[in-house]
Amino acid sequence: MTWSELLLMRHEWALIGLALVLIMLEIGISDEQKNRIHVVACLLMAAITLFGFWPAESGKIFGGMYITDPLRVLMKNILNAGVLIIFLQSSVWLGKAGMKNRMTEFYLLLVSSLIGVNYLISAGHFLMFYIGLELLTIPIAALAAYEQYQSKSAEAGIKLILSSAFSSAILLFGLSMLYGAIGNLYFTDFSLTDSLLTILGFIFFFSGLAFKISIVPFHLWTADVYEGSPTNVTSYLSVISKGSAVFVLVILLFTLFRTIQPVWQAVLYATAILTMTIGNLFAIRQQNLKRFLAFSSIAQAGFILLGVIHGGSLGMASVVYFVLVYVFSNLAAFGVVQAVEQATGKLNIDDYNGFYNTNPRLSLTMMLALFSLAGIPPLAGFFGKFFLFTAVAESGFYTLLLIAVLNTVIALYYYLLVVKAMFINKSELPVPVIASDGAMRISLLLAVTGILVLGFYSPVFDYINELCKTF
Amino acid sequence: MGTSALIFYILSAVMILSAIAAVTARRILRAAVYLLFALGGTAAIYFMVDYYFLAAVQLIVYAGGIVVLIIFSILLTTHINEKLELPRWSKISATFSLTAVGFAITTYVLTAQSFTTGTGTFADATVGLIGERMLAYGEGGYVLPFEVISILLLAALVGAIVIAKRNPPAS
Numbered sequence: 001m002t003w004s005e006l007l008l009m010r011h012e013w014a015l016i017g018l019a020l021v022l023i024m025l026e027i028g029i030s031d032e033q034k035n036r037i038h039v040v041a042c043l044l045m046a047a048i049t050l051f052g053f054w055p056a057e058s059g060k061i062f063g064g065m066y067i068t069d070p071l072r073v074l075m076k077n078i079l080n081a082g083v084l085i086i087f088l089q090s091s092v093w094l095g096k097a098g099m100k101n102r103m104t105e106f107y108l109l110l111v112s113s114l115i116g117v118n119y120l121i122s123a124g125h126f127l128m129f130y131i132g133l134e135l136l137t138i139p140i141a142a143l144a145a146y147e148q149y150q151s152k153s154a155e156a157g158i159k160l161i162l163s164s165a166f167s168s169a170i171l172l173f174g175l176s177m178l179y180g181a182i183g184n185l186y187f188t189d190f191s192l193t194d195s196l197l198t199i200l201g202f203i204f205f206f207s208g209l210a211f212k213i214s215i216v217p218f219h220l221w222t223a224d225v226y227e228g229s230p231t232n233v234t235s236y237l238s239v240i241s242k243g244s245a246v247f248v249l250v251i252l253l254f255t256l257f258r259t260i261q262p263v264w265q266a267v268l269y270a271t272a273i274l275t276m277t278i279g280n281l282f283a284i285r286q287q288n289l290k291r292f293l294a295f296s297s298i299a300q301a302g303f304i305l306l307g308v309i310h311g312g313s314l315g316m317a318s319v320v321y322f323v324l325v326y327v328f329s330n331l332a333a334f335g336v337v338q339a340v341e342q343a344t345g346k347l348n349i350d351d352y353n354g355f356y357n358t359n360p361r362l363s364l365t366m367m368l369a370l371f372s373l374a375g376i377p378p379l380a381g382f383f384g385k386f387f388l389f390t391a392v393a394e395s396g397f398y399t400l401l402l403i404a405v406l407n408t409v410i411a412l413y414y415y416l417l418v419v420k421a422m423f424i425n426k427s428e429l430p431v432p433v434i435a436s437d438g439a440m441r442i443s444l445l446l447a448v449t450g451i452l453v454l455g456f457y458s459p460v461f462d463y464i465n466e467l468c469k470t471f
Numbered sequence: 472m473g474t475s476a477l478i479f480y481i482l483s484a485v486m487i488l489s490a491i492a493a494v495t496a497r498r499i500l501r502a503a504v505y506l507l508f509a510l511g512g513t514a515a516i517y518f519m520v521d522y523y524f525l526a527a528v529q530l531i532v533y534a535g536g537i538v539v540l541i542i543f544s545i546l547l548t549t550h551i552n553e554k555l556e557l558p559r560w561s562k563i564s565a566t567f568s569l570t571a572v573g574f575a576i577t578t579y580v581l582t583a584q585s586f587t588t589g590t591g592t593f594a595d596a597t598v599g600l601i602g603e604r605m606l607a608y609g610e611g612g613y614v615l616p617f618e619v620i621s622i623l624l625l626a627a628l629v630g631a632i633v634i635a636k637r638n639p640p641a642s
Contacts, residue, residue: 001608016622019625062612062614063607063608063609063610064610105633108629109626112625113626115622119619125616127616128615128616131616131619131623132619135619135623135626139626139629139630142627142631142634143630145634157634180584180586183587183589195584196579196583196584197580197584200577200580
């Protein structure tokens with residue numbers, strides 16, 4: 001193996017390097033200077049994100065265990081950018097009393113989870129796939145329980161670890177069936193036939209992955225875990241963890257499981273309708289913004305499935321583009337929620353009454369994020385949904401399209417409820433003026449720029465579409 | 472029916488019964504002990520097919536390590552004597568019927584499949600070969616997963632410490 005081959009893995013090398021730097025810093029730095037770790041971590045993460053856009057080659061190393069190509073690199077870059085925003089948004093929370101002596105651990109756990117995401121996307125063997133999936137989840141369970149003196153946070157941690165152990169077991173059961181049918185775990189010689197065993201194996205495998213994406217009926221852990229976890233961990237779960245699972249689902253369905261396409265189309269058809277409808281109906285009833293965003297993210301997962309169902313390069317491109325848009329929109333929304341929560345401890349939609357009068361910029365950011373999630377032109381979210389719907393229409397599932405459009409209307413209603421609270425509802429005691437720190441401002445600026453640029457600048461979709469055609 | 476088939480059925484029966492007992496036991500310490508028998512039975516099956524390395528690993532890691540760890544952590548908590556309450560009959564019957572359907576489908580599918588038989592035997596997998604594969608980086612080598620698991624272990628250690636770490640009281 002040569003150096004140039006090892007450099008194919010440079011995203012992972014860079015992140016492992018970051019983890020090592022963090023460990024060395026934690027050992028070497030005095031308690032007074034701990035705040036600098038935050039700056040170092042954000043700067044290095046920004047450097048890694050930029051460095052990731054260096055033109056990528058395709059290749060396989062470790063005998064096919066590790067696969068990389070420009071599309072996979074793009075997926076990693078999208079998620080790296082998301083993690084950078086989350087890093088920036090964590091500054092206030094990590095500066096709180098009682099958090100300072102655990103700051104490095106927070107970054108270290110988040111980075112190790114991101115390493116898992118990268119290996120998951122680049123997996124060329126089901127063993128690597130599984131290890132990537134576990135490396136993605138286990139550190140997050142510790143992060144969910146980070147505010148240990150709050151029982152809700154501990155509950156979120158235990159619920160996450162138990163449900164992910166359960167889903168891993170189901171996934172492995174399915175994998176063992178697929179292995180029994182094929183006798184091989186390398187992606188390169190994975191030739192499925194549509195025997196009953198492979199179909200059953202696929203269904204178990206899909207169920208395991210559906211837990212991670214929180215597709216209905218595997219979504220029951222989502223709301224509780226999202227509510228109990230610290231808000232930046234919630235945004236990691238709803239954006240990075242979900243996004244990576246979607247990416248890997250698309251890659252696997254479009255390559256390994258291509259031979260049983262009618263089967264997975266039927267499975268996705270049913271789950272997409274359930275996920276969109278149930279996610280939306282439950283979102284209407286929520287008062288707590290974190291639970292609200294949890295159900296909204298379930299509904300968004302249902303929309304993502306619309307693109308997957310298409311099965312061709314257009315479907316793949318629309319999914320990647322939608323996740324890219326979703327990363328920025330959702331992180332903008334979570335950023336505002338976090339800024340308000342850190343300053344006042346308020347999390348309910350009613351608390352946002354009159355928010356515009358005191359915090360016009362934050363409420364405009366929130367409005368842009370919610371409009372983008374709802375899919376209002378000319379924001380990026382509109383084009384994301386538009387391409388997904390185009391993909392569904394092209395594959396001829398018109399009933400599904402109709403249900404999806406109806407669901408968009410419901411979604412618009414509950415997103416507007418929050419906007420109405422911020423701009424129209426009056427309040428005796430509105431949220432006081434919040435002075436966000438520099439890092440939070442940069443993160444919100446990045447997210448809003450993403451929402452606007454992706455909506456107005458069409459070459460991004462063309463680029464993704466080209467990559468998907470050659471995939 | 473040959474002797475090995477007989478032993479196989481006895482082992483399977485022990486494993487299945489102790490697995491059911493582990494799930495239904497109402498005292499948590501008993502559940503852990505039943506689990507020990509289920510894991511030991513698996514090791515015995517590995518011995519039967521001459522896969523000595525995996526059998527030893529199963530005994531050392533699962534029966535020896537994990538069950539002991541589980542028992543330790545149960546003994547360290549204060550609720551050893553607590554009996555789990557019996558679930559409602561509606562719950563039991565719903566779970567049972569769902570499981571029965573799942574079991575029937577899985578059994579049907581597994582028996583309908585014609586599996587291809589491999590040529591090698593488990594006895595070919597010597598410890599030396601396993602070691603070489605573990606460190607090989609070509610086709611069939613496992614050095615990458617081996618190393619990534621070490622990152623996973625590091626992350627798990629850090630996570631465990633973070634959860635267990637006592638905080639100075641928040642002022």
